[in-house]
Amino acid sequence: MIGAAFISEWVKLRRKTLLLSTFLGLAAASSLFVVLIFSNAPAHGSGGGLPSLAQLARPNGLVFGLTRATFLLGVVAFGTAAAQTASEYSLGTLRQLLVRQPRRVTLLAGKMVAVVTFMALATAFAAVVAFLVANVMAASRGVPTSAWFTGTGLGDLLRALGNIELAVIGYSVLGLVIGQFLRSAVGAVIVGFAWLLVIEQFILTRIVPATAPWLPGISLSTIAGGGNADFGLTYGHGLIVAVAYIALAIAAASITFARRDVTA
Amino acid sequence: MTMTQVTRRTGEPPGSTLAVSTAGLTKRFGDRTVVDDVGLAIPRGSVCGFVGPNGAGKTTTIRMLLGLIRPTAGGGSILGGSLAEPASYLPKVGALIESPAFYPQLSGRDNLKALARLGRVPSAAIEPALGRTGMTARAGDKYRSYSLGMKQRLGIAAALLPAPELLILDEPTNGLDPGGIVEMRGLIRSFAGDGITVLVSSHLISEIEQVCDHVVMIRAGRLVHQGPVAELAARRRPDILLAPEHAADLTRLASILEVSGLSVTASPGDGTVVVSASGAGAADLNRLAASGGITLAAITERTHSLEDVFFELTGADPAIGAGQEMGAIG
Numbered sequence: 396m397i398g399a400a401f402i403s404e405w406v407k408l409r410r411k412t413l414l415l416s417t418f419l420g421l422a423a424a425s426s427l428f429v430v431l432i433f434s435n436a437p438a439h440g441s442g443g444g445l446p447s448l449a450q451l452a453r454p455n456g457l458v459f460g461l462t463r464a465t466f467l468l469g470v471v472a473f474g475t476a477a478a479q480t481a482s483e484y485s486l487g488t489l490r491q492l493l494v495r496q497p498r499r500v501t502l503l504a505g506k507m508v509a510v511v512t513f514m515a516l517a518t519a520f521a522a523v524v525a526f527l528v529a530n531v532m533a534a535s536r537g538v539p540t541s542a543w544f545t546g547t548g549l550g551d552l553l554r555a556l557g558n559i560e561l562a563v564i565g566y567s568v569l570g571l572v573i574g575q576f577l578r579s580a581v582g583a584v585i586v587g588f589a590w591l592l593v594i595e596q597f598i599l600t601r602i603v604p605a606t607a608p609w610l611p612g613i614s615l616s617t618i619a620g621g622g623n624a625d626f627g628l629t630y631g632h633g634l635i636v637a638v639a640y641i642a643l644a645i646a647a648a649s650i651t652f653a654r655r656d657v658t659a
Numbered sequence: 660m661t662m663t664q665v666t667r668r669t670g671e672p673p674g675s676t677l678a679v680s681t682a683g684l685t686k687r688f689g690d691r692t693v694v695d696d697v698g699l700a701i702p703r704g705s706v707c708g709f710v711g712p713n714g715a716g717k718t719t720t721i722r723m724l725l726g727l728i729r730p731t732a733g734g735g736s737i738l739g740g741s742l743a744e745p746a747s748y749l750p751k752v753g754a755l756i757e758s759p760a761f762y763p764q765l766s767g768r769d770n771l772k773a774l775a776r777l778g779r780v781p782s783a784a785i786e787p788a789l790g791r792t793g794m795t796a797r798a799g800d801k802y803r804s805y806s807l808g809m810k811q812r813l814g815i816a817a818a819l820l821p822a823p824e825l826l827i828l829d830e831p832t833n834g835l836d837p838g839g840i841v842e843m844r845g846l847i848r849s850f851a852g853d854g855i856t857v858l859v860s861s862h863l864i865s866e867i868e869q870v871c872d873h874v875v876m877i878r879a880g881r882l883v884h885q886g887p888v889a890e891l892a893a894r895r896r897p898d899i900l901l902a903p904e905h906a907a908d909l910t911r912l913a914s915i916l917e918v919s920g921l922s923v924t925a926s927p928g929d930g931t932v933v934v935s936a937s938g939a940g941a942a943d944l945n946r947l948a949a950s951g952g953i954t955l956a957a958i959t960e961r962t963h964s965l966e967d968v969f970f971e972l973t974g975a976d977p978a979i980g981a982g983q984e985m986g987a988i989g
Contacts, residue, residue, distance in 0.1 A: 400777055406765070406769055406772050407765065407773055410762075410765055410769075413764075486760055486761075486763070487757070487758070487760030488760045488761060488762060490725075490727055491756075493725075493727055494727075494754050495820075495821075496777050497745040656727070657727040657728065658722070658727075658728065
């Protein structure tokens with residue numbers, strides 16, 4: 396039954412405008428980071444937190460740009476996912492969906508899996524484009540790339556890509572849940588961005604800095620980066636905290652969605 | 660079937676002659692009771708009009724039948740399935756709820772495809788549904804480019820997808836031009852010809868009168884009447900307007916008729932006496948007037964519409980109703 400909801404959701408997700416704007420948007424954003432990193436990288440040392448050309452030539456040099464772009468990818472994933480649930484309320488289409496699939500949790504689960512798959516594919520596409528751009532930029536800056544394609548380099552690449560995908564999936568699920576709660580795409584995006592960009596930072600810097608290991612945004616960025624040196628957080632810790640948040644969010648969304656009257 | 664009989668009913672078993680049966684159906688939002696103790700009894704195969712003013716509780720009742728809103732109290736049975744388990748009957752139900760709602764960026768056909776996939780309806784059902792509603796030619800266009808009439812027709816096509824046994828149409832003629840309304844009536848009649856039970860809500864009683872064989876009347880959340888439309892005809896005995904040749908005879912004519920046990924109202928403004936739905940024939944009234952030495956200049960019959968019956972049943976004042984209390988009735 397989840398399969399039917401999943402396939403139905405994909406009829407909507409594969410529309411040309413959404414497909415192109417999401418896939419190309421993410422690819423452009425991640426490529427931009429790659430271009431900026433390669434263009435501004437100093438020959439040696441580090442300049443303004445950027446890796447040097449020598450560092451870019453190492454086996455993990457290929458993933459620098461994409462890893463830096465994760466937050467942007469997550470923000471886009473959050474907004475896109477939030478719009479998918481919230482728009483069902485604003486368009487009034489939810490009532491049509493629930494007549495055809497009255498098992499609400501099944502409908503929500505199928506939708507979540509479909510949107511998460513969509514965002515994961517978009518991220519994978521963005522990664523492929525970013526890697527191609529990295530090769531072009533490496534050639535233009537004279538960065539040797541032989542180390543990228545060694546066993547170590549490809550292992551780093553796959554690990555980084557997996558972590559970024561996990562983080563994007565996390566942002567997508569949180570977007571879906573917030574969109575479902577607020578029933579407004581704009582409201583969900585504002586709340587999500589405000590939390591990630593302002594509130595978490597405010598908590599960290601002004602209120603209780605010690606909460607860093609337990610904040611959802613920090614946890615997702617810890618997953619994306621394979622750990623968080625700034626706050627001394629391990630990858631495993633970030634993963635556990637993020638999974639706990641996501642599980643809690645899905646449970647809360649399922650309960651409210653199953654019980655809420657649909658008057659839209 | 661009277662309202663009392665219906666409200667005592669406690670849900671119909673499978674195989675019942677009723678497509679929809681509810682008992683004590685109630686919905687409260689906070690302190691506000693929107694639907695109050697409604698007991699519906701809609702026969703299978705009927706085209707049932709669900710009529711009441713705007714805000715009477717029609718849409719809330721329909722949403723409860725479709726599992727979109729949880730009743731505060733009461734229950735019932737739809738096509739043999741319990742109202743508490745919408746999944747048991749919704750695969751056999753098609754619905755157009757209020758205004759049609761689709762994805763603007765998708766074509767009409769893709770919108771139906773999304774719903775068909777979700778309901779595990781075979782793709783083969785899409786083209787016949789589009790054809791039935793006259794939407795085949797524009798099915799490839801984006802929904803946002805459709806006129807209101809086309810949107811309504813696509814809504815009906817979506818409702819037809821599961822080959823429904825029960826079709827619930829909430830205000831299907833809203834916003835349609837006269838041509839569209841006639842077209843919609845034709846469609847609804849054709850569903851009845853296929854043996855589909857149709858529940859069609861409207862705030863326009865005259866519209867219901869033209870397509871339905873059964874009617875449910877609701878006002879302020881309460882059921883005021885339900886039964887065959889033909890049953891209402893008995894309540895529609897015409898008034899007869901008698902105009903005496905001389906206006907001075909008006910009061911005396913009214914007295915003569917009253918003494919004969921008729922319910923009359925003198926209307927000096929237009930010089931007539933109105934004999935209310937008595938069943939007395941024009942000849943009888945003429946004879947009574949002549950026996951009092953009064954010559955009648957005119958005898959006119961004034962037929963009651965279903966709207967008049969509605970107002971009579973609900974005790975509402977049609978003069979107020981047209982603009983205020985009864986909203987858009989009429």
